[in-house]
Amino acid sequence: MERSELALMREALSDLVLAHPGDLRAALGQFGWAELMAEDPAVAVDLLFRLQGEHLTAESLLDEVLLDAIPGATAVAVAFPVPPRTEPGSTYGHGQVRVQGLLTRPLQPSDVVLIPCAAVDGLRLVEVAIGELTQTPADVLDSRRPWTRLSGIVNATASTPVGDVNSWPALLASGRRALAAELLGIGDKMLTLAVEHTTTREQFGQKLSSFQVVRHKLADVRVWGEVADLAAAAAWEDTAHDPTTGSGENAMLAAALAKSAAVRYVATAREHVQQLLGGMGFSWEHEFHWYLRRALVLEALLGGATTLRTEIGASIVESGRLPDLAAL
Amino acid sequence: MAGAVPGTLAEVREQFGVWLHENTERLQELCAPGKDVTATFTAQGELQRLLFESGWIRLGWPEEVGGLGGEMILRAVVVEELCAAGYPPPFSFGTQEVLGPAVARYAPRELALELMPRLLRGEEYWCQGFSEPGAGSDLASLQCRMVADGDDWVLSGEKVWTSWAQVADRCVLLARTGAKDSGFRGITAVMLDMDTPGIDLRPLTSMNGDAEFCSLYLDDVRVPRSRTLGEVDGGWAIAMTILASERGAAAWQRQTWMRCRLQDLLRQAPGLPASVAGEAFELIHSLRLLSRRTVHALSRGEDIGATPSFDKLLMSTAEKFLFATALEYLGPTLLLESGPDADAWRNDYLYSRASSIYGGAAEIQRDIIAGRILRLPRER
Ligand SMILES: Cc1cc2nc3c(=O)[nH]c(=O)nc-3n(C[C@H](O)[C@H](O)[C@H](O)COP(=O)(O)OP(=O)(O)OC[C@H]3O[C@@H](n4cnc5c(N)ncnc54)[C@H](O)[C@@H]3O)c2cc1C
Numbered sequence: 279m280e281r282s283e284l285a286l287m288r289e290a291l292s293d294l295v296l297a298h299p300g301d302l303r304a305a306l307g308q309f310g311w312a313e314l315m316a317e318d319p320a321v322a323v324d325l326l327f328r329l330q331g332e333h334l335t336a337e338s339l340l341d342e343v344l345l346d347a348i349p350g351a352t353a354v355a356v357a358f359p360v361p362p363r364t365e366p367g368s369t370y371g372h373g374q375v376r377v378q379g380l381l382t383r384p385l386q387p388s389d390v391v392l393i394p395c396a397a398v399d400g401l402r403l404v405e406v407a408i409g410e411l412t413q414t415p416a417d418v419l420d421s422r423r424p425w426t427r428l429s430g431i432v433n434a435t436a437s438t439p440v441g442d443v444n445s446w447p448a449l450l451a452s453g454r455r456a457l458a459a460e461l462l463g464i465g466d467k468m469l470t471l472a473v474e475h476t477t478t479r480e481q482f483g484q485k486l487s488s489f490q491v492v493r494h495k496l497a498d499v500r501v502w503g504e505v506a507d508l509a510a511a512a513a514w515e516d517t518a519h520d521p522t523t524g525s526g527e528n529a530m531l532a533a534a535l536a537k538s539a540a541v542r543y544v545a546t547a548r549e550h551v552q553q554l555l556g557g558m559g560f561s562w563e564h565e566f567h568w569y570l571r572r573a574l575v576l577e578a579l580l581g582g583a584t585t586l587r588t589e590i591g592a593s594i595v596e597s598g599r600l601p602d603l604a605a606l
Numbered sequence: 607m608a609g610a611v612p613g614t615l616a617e618v619r620e621q622f623g624v625w626l627h628e629n630t631e632r633l634q635e636l637c638a639p640g641k642d643v644t645a646t647f648t649a650q651g652e653l654q655r656l657l658f659e660s661g662w663i664r665l666g667w668p669e670e671v672g673g674l675g676g677e678m679i680l681r682a683v684v685v686e687e688l689c690a691a692g693y694p695p696p697f698s699f700g701t702q703e704v705l706g707p708a709v710a711r712y713a714p715r716e717l718a719l720e721l722m723p724r725l726l727r728g729e730e731y732w733c734q735g736f737s738e739p740g741a742g743s744d745l746a747s748l749q750c751r752m753v754a755d756g757d758d759w760v761l762s763g764e765k766v767w768t769s770w771a772q773v774a775d776r777c778v779l780l781a782r783t784g785a786k787d788s789g790f791r792g793i794t795a796v797m798l799d800m801d802t803p804g805i806d807l808r809p810l811t812s813m814n815g816d817a818e819f820c821s822l823y824l825d826d827v828r829v830p831r832s833r834t835l836g837e838v839d840g841g842w843a844i845a846m847t848i849l850a851s852e853r854g855a856a857a858w859q860r861q862t863w864m865r866c867r868l869q870d871l872l873r874q875a876p877g878l879p880a881s882v883a884g885e886a887f888e889l890i891h892s893l894r895l896l897s898r899r900t901v902h903a904l905s906r907g908e909d910i911g912a913t914p915s916f917d918k919l920l921m922s923t924a925e926k927f928l929f930a931t932a933l934e935y936l937g938p939t940l941l942l943e944s945g946p947d948a949d950a951w952r953n954d955y956l957y958s959r960a961s962s963i964y965g966g967a968a969e970i971q972r973d974i975i976a977g978r979i980l981r982l983p984r985e986r
Contacts, residue, residue, distance in 0.1 A: 477983060488984055490969075493976035500975055504916050508895040538888055584881055591884025598872050600865050600887065604894050606615055606682055606901065 279321050288325050295329045302337040320514040327456045331463020334568055336423050338382050340456055347452040348441045353392035353405045355381055357428050361578035364585050366394040370402050373434045377411055381426040384413050394446055401446045404437035420571040451533035453580045458510045461540035464573050468547040469499050472554045495550040502543040509539035512604050528603055538586040544573045607661035611674050618683045626691045637693045643817055647773045650696040654728025671710050672723030679905035682858050689862040703856045705732050705778050708847040712836035735765040735779035743970050746790035752781035761827040771820035774800050780841050795841035797833045814956035852965045853914035854900035857921045861893045864928055875935040886931055889924035896920055912978035915971040922962035929958040
């Protein structure tokens with residue numbers, strides 16, 4: 279996409295996100311986001327999810343992004359592993375699907391949901407109707423998004439298998455790329471809040487931003503922001519849409535690295551920005567805490583810092599070789 | 607290099623791979639650890655000559671200074687492949703990348719044509735005379751004096767921490783030509799021959815035990831004015847070009863080397879937890895992403911602004927993490943044992959401690975990011 283076209287698209291999406299705080303999904307449907315996603319997933323995901331982060335949207339199209347990676351899926355949502363888990367907590371066996379998952383929103387009983395589950399022969403993906411499954415509100419920390427826990431037991435005969443052995447890694451990678459972008463939106467917003475505050479507030483007769491300690495904390499946040507930005511872009515470099523090809527493994531790793539970098543960025547921002555906002559940043563009234571709340575949940579979803587690094591490390595420890603990522 | 611000059615990254619990668627394979631024996635000989643500084647630099651020079659004669663390190667340098675033309679990025683591939691094949695880039699490669707572009711750009715044409723091929727061919731080694739006892743982080747306050755006298759400049763003053771000055775043939779030196787308090791506006795860069803009378807050179811040992819640096823005492827040292835780099839009183843531009851190369855392009859070499867060292871660590875420290883290996887890789891990869899961008903931008907001749915400060919900060923963060931990890935997981939090797947592996951780990955750990963000091967301390971990089979990138983106002 280051309281630079282000018284990209285700027286226009288960003289502006290249009292930004293207007294749309296602001297105009298539709300309560301019905302983003304429907305508005306994006308009309309806007310033609312699905313077509314944009316089919317045409318240029320890197321642009322579609324990057325633009326939308328950064329805006330979701332920046333504006334703390336109640337709705338998220340994370341489900342749509344994941345389901346896009348599974349040909350033939352009919353589900354409208356995904357039962358995510360309950361964070362901090364990255365492996366599904368749902369199981370498949372003995373004629374049953376035991377469901378333990380997290381939804382980005384409550385669903386209707388007739389809605390079909392995708393359940394990644396652990397089975398004796400590895401990971402499986404099945405689709406089931408919500409029906410009698412229990413939905414419990416889980417929006418306790420991040421109360422601006424209607425997180426919902428899903429649990430219960432479904433007869434295996436009432437489930438439909440989808441995808442294949444490569445589907446779960448592909449789902450994880452898609453989700454991590456999107457979450458990296460959303461976290462970037464949050465980190466950028468936090469940094470902006472701190473820059474605004476420290477360049478206007480005065481103490482000891484000077485702007486807070488004239489103290490070197492303050493400047494260096496903000497510089498540190500900015501460094502990890504730069505790294506996260508490059509890592510998020512690099513994660514789209516070898517995304518073969520077919521995860522069965524050789525480059526698939528690198529794409530998975532690049533997605534894990536992108537999320538890991540985004541987590542480092544936002545964790546650094548959370549720490550320094552809150553400190554620099556002083557008492558104001560601890561008030562309910564100031565918007566900072568909503569960003570912190572959202573960040574904590576998104577950081578843990580599909581893998582936090584330690585999980586991601588362990589996963590990245592396991593692949594290199596096992597092979598004894600470093601992958602050829604980000605070639606010149 | 608047989609036949610036509612390769613023009614694309616893929617061609618360079620492929621053809622250089624074949625060449626590396628055919629020259630294994632000679633390369634292993636030249637890359638064996640040297641017994642002393644002289645032996646090390648002699649071997650480096652020979653490696654450089656071998657790579658020059660075969661054409662590889664002439665890639666990406668303009669033809670008029672002894673190169674083969676093409677984009678600068680081609681040489682980044684050569685270094686990467688060399689390192690991946692087990693031959694870590696020697697200092698001279700770093701120096702070439704740090705000082706070469708500035709001299710090629712700012713030296714009078716004739717001087718550039720005379721000196722650059724010698725640098726590239728490994729016939730000479732150059733050092734960098736910036737720091738002084740009174741001017742480190744605050745480089746613009748340097749006081750080494752340089753006054754015009756006929757066709758010459760006359761230099762007096764002191765330089766310190768000049769790496770490998772004892773084996774260097776020339777020095778890219780910054781001196782004050784303006785008033786004492788003229789700051790960055792009154793500095794001029796010159797190319798000083800190290801065998802000029804009046805230079806008293808005293809070695810300083812670095813904490814890893816190397817005879818790395820020197821103090822230079824300059825007493826009425828005469829330098830022809832034809833050796834001026836860039837404009838009189840315009841030396842700051844050259845200093846900035848050199849520092850950008852040091853923080854940016856040279857970081858690409860450092861990153862290829864860190865990848866090799868992490869691979870060595872994976873082999874030698876079987877108890878290394880996956881999460882720690884993963885974090886080391888993540889940090890080195892972060893440096894790779896940053897310096898890849900810098901190399902591309904420099905290769906296209908774009909202005910890179912203050913972004914090399916990001917690269918420099920990641921370079922020290924990654925390097926310190928990597929060798930702190932080695933310290934923790936290699937057991938007694940680094941602490942108590944001798945032998946080539948143990949010596950190398952010990953040396954690299956100790957040297958990593960300097961990575962947040964040389965080329966501009968980490969605090970200076972943060973100052974630059976706060977001022978030039980975040981544009982935080984300084985006023986009260
Ligand atoms: C291995 C190595 C090789 C080197 N090679 C060369 C060379 O070849 N040529 C050359 O010219 N120089 C060389 N140097 C010198 C190097 O450039 C300087 O050491 C560096 O610029 C710092 O200057 P300084 O040592 O005088 O420390 P100072 O400027 O005295 O600073 C000491 C410490 O104070 C802190 N500090 C300084 N200023 C600030 C500030 N504004 N805000 C906050 N904190 C601050 C930093 O932590 C800094 O590390 C080398 C140094 C090393 C370690």
